[in-house]
Amino acid sequence: MDAAACLAAEKHAGVSCVTASMDDIQFEEAARVGQIISIRTKVNRAFKTSMEVGIKVTVQDVLTNAEKIVSVAYATYVAKPVDAGKVELKPVELLSAEDHLEHTLAIERRRIRLGYVQVFQKLMQESNKEDTCEEKDAVSTEHTHVQSTELVLPPHANHHGNTFGGQIMAWMQTVASISASRLCRSHPILKSVNMFKFWGPSFVGDRLVFNAIVNNTFHNSVEVGVRVEAYNCEEWIKDQPRHINSAFLTFNAVNDKGELLTFPRVKPTTQDGVRRYHGAIARRRIRLTRKCMLSAKGDKPSDAWETSNQAYLSYSNIAALTHLASKPGWDITKTLDNVRIWTHEEGAVLSFKVEMQVKVPSHVAFSLLSDFSLRQHWDRHFL
Numbered sequence: 001m002d003a004a005a006c007l008a009a010e011k012h013a014g015v016s017c018v019t020a021s022m023d024d025i026q027f028e029e030a031a032r033v034g035q036i037i038s039i040r041t042k043v044n045r046a047f048k049t050s051m052e053v054g055i056k057v058t059v060q061d062v063l064t065n066a067e068k069i070v071s072v073a074y075a076t077y078v079a080k081p082v083d084a085g086k087v088e089l090k091p092v093e094l095l096s097a098e099d100h101l102e103h104t105l106a107i108e109r110r111r112i113r114l115g116y117v118q119v120f121q122k123l124m125q126e127s128n129k130e131d132t133c134e135e136k137d138a139v140s141t142e143h144t145h146v147q148s149t150e151l152v153l154p155p156h157a158n159h160h161g162n163t164f165g166g167q168i169m170a171w172m173q174t175v176a177s178i179s180a181s182r183l184c185r186s187h188p189i190l191k192s193v194n195m196f197k198f199w200g201p202s203f204v205g206d207r208l209v210f211n212a213i214v215n216n217t218f219h220n221s222v223e224v225g226v227r228v229e230a231y232n233c234e235e236w237i238k239d240q241p242r243h244i245n246s247a248f249l250t251f252n253a254v255n256d257k258g259e260l261l262t263f264p265r266v267k268p269t270t271q272d273g274v275r276r277y278h279g280a281i282a283r284r285r286i287r288l289t290r291k292c293m294l295s296a297k298g299d300k301p302s303d304a305w306e307t308s309n310q311a312y313l314s315y316s317n318i319a320a321l322t323h324l325a326s327k328p329g330w331d332i333t334k335t336l337d338n339v340r341i342w343t344h345e346e347g348a349v350l351s352f353k354v355e356m357q358v359k360v361p362s363h364v365a366f367s368l369l370s371d372f373s374l375r376q377h378w379d380r381h382f383l
Contacts, residue, residue, distance in 0.1 A: 001039060001073065002166030005053040006158065008041040009077035012051060015087055017077040019165040020050060021197040023109065024287070027190060029059055029068045036060040037070070044099075045106035046089035050078045052106045074109055080160075097326045104322050108314060116195060116286075123282035138267040141277070144182040144214040144224075148175045152206045163202040168228060169193070171210055172247055176224040179212040180251040183222060183263050188251035191221065194283055196247040202230040209241065213273075215248070216280035217263040223280040224249050248283060324351060 002019060009017040031037050037059050044052045057070040079087040094100050148171070150156075156167045173190055180188040202208060212226045225248050229241035253261040268277045330342040330353060338357040343350065368374050 001041075001055050001057060002075075002164055002169070003158070004039045004041045005055050005075050006077065008043055008053050009051055009079075012043040012046065012092070013077075013079040013087065013089055015082060016080040016160055017051075018080060018160070018162065018201070019198055020076040020078045021113065022076075022165070022169075022193070022195070023074040023113065024195045025071055025073045025193040027071050027192065029070045030189065031059045031070060034062060036062060043092050044074070044102040046092055047110065048088055049086045050076055051089055051092075052109065053077055054102060074106075076113070101319070101322050101326065105319055108318055111314075113195070119286065120279075120282055123285055124278060127278040127281040127285075135265050135267070138265040139183060140269050141214050141266050141273050142269055144179045144212075144266075146175050146179045146182075146210075146212045148178075148210045148212075150208045150210070152202060152204050152208060154204055157204045161203055163204075163206070163208070165198060168202075168208070168245060169247070171208065172212075172226045172228065172245075173249065175210040175212040176226050176249040177251065179214055179224045180222050180253070183214060183217065183266070184253040184261050186253045186255070186261060188222070188253050190249060191252050192250045192287065194248035194250075194287075196245065198245055200230070200242055200244045202242075202244055203232075205232065207231045207236055208244075213276070214266055215276040216284075217266050218284060219262055220252060220260040222251050222263045223283065224251065225276055225280075248280070250287075325353060 006017060006019070037057065040056045040058075041053055044054045053075050055071075055073045055075060057072075058067050059070050060067045079089060081087050092099075092103060094103055150171050152163050156163055158164050177188050177190070207230070209229045209231070210226055211229075212224055215223045215225045217223075226246065227243070228245040230244045231241055235241065253263070255261055266277075268274045324344070327344060327346075329346070330344045333341050333343050335341075340355045342353040342355070344353065345351075368378055
């Protein structure tokens with residue numbers, strides 16, 4: 001996934017690119033030996049020096065030809081400057097209705113990324129009010145600690161000499177899986193990877209130290225946190241690590257009948273363990289909120305607005321409205337001054353679309369719409 005997305009980013013930029021961050025990854029299907037995996041990537045939108053790349057992974061069974069989606073993910077890549085200056089990326093050429101939709105939603109996903117820390121900190125404050133597990137049979141999280149060291153060799157690096165982001169993710173998944181198995185005594189199944197960012201690069205010859213530990217369990221799932229530190233030869237001797245990445249992976253486990261196993265409760269025994277325990281609760285609330293809003297279930301037409309979920313609610317609304325507006329069959333019913341009203345009838349559903357022209361200098365409109373901090377000046381419902 002990382003290599004394919006990097007190729008798409010560099011094709012658009014015309015220069016070398018590096019992975020800056022990866023949004024939450026949800027795994028809907030597991031690929032098995034003998035199946036065909038297809039990875040499709042494209043640049044959805046360019047933001048001056050960075051760009052969003054969409055990644056779609058599907059798996060096809062060779063016997064039935066049935067194709068299923070494994071995962072849909074979004075990564076942010078940054079163009080590496082050739083000289084001292086920054087590289088300004090050209091706009092993405094939009095050729096289809098899907099291109100226009102993803103281009104529109106990319107700005108909302110970017111706002112979610114930028115506001116993630118603020119939402120997480122607010123939920124952490126609420127989570128800290130809750131008590132940690134006091135059950136007698138709860139397992140200490142220290143029992144699940146696993147450490148692994150990997151030497152970065154040439155096959156692990158990309159064409160820039162940096163360690164593949166995907167390779168680091170694979171090593172993280174391995175050590176996190178071992179940590180989770182300490183609780184279920186089975187083979188854990190990776191279900192999701194939390195939004196994470198690469199804080200710094202690592203290179204061929206570096207030693208990467210992975211520390212994994214269970215943060216919390218939630219009945220049928222477990223969250224494992226992994227911290228990655230890098231050392232070159234000199235740093236290795238002096239014990240001066242570089243923190244290059246942290247991520248949080250969620251696992252399930254099943255028995256021989258395919259039924260989900262229940263994980264035992266855990267209890268933190270250190271101050272840092274308590275912080276990670278409550279952090280897992282906050283991240284789970286964000287995951288569940290996002291899953292509920294973006295699933296577009298017909299039996300749940302609306303969601304209650306809260307400050308913590310306004311970004312996902314905005315994204316969900318814009319996605320639905322943009323998809324509706326792009327449908328064919330809109331009929332204009334009324335034109336008055338600078339206002340036009342359109343209608344669209346589909347089955348028992350009648351939709352209205354209103355367009356209004358306003359005379360505002362283009363540079364003023366651009367500054368208001370492009371700067372997130374100014375949104376409250378034109379959107380009364382944004383806090």
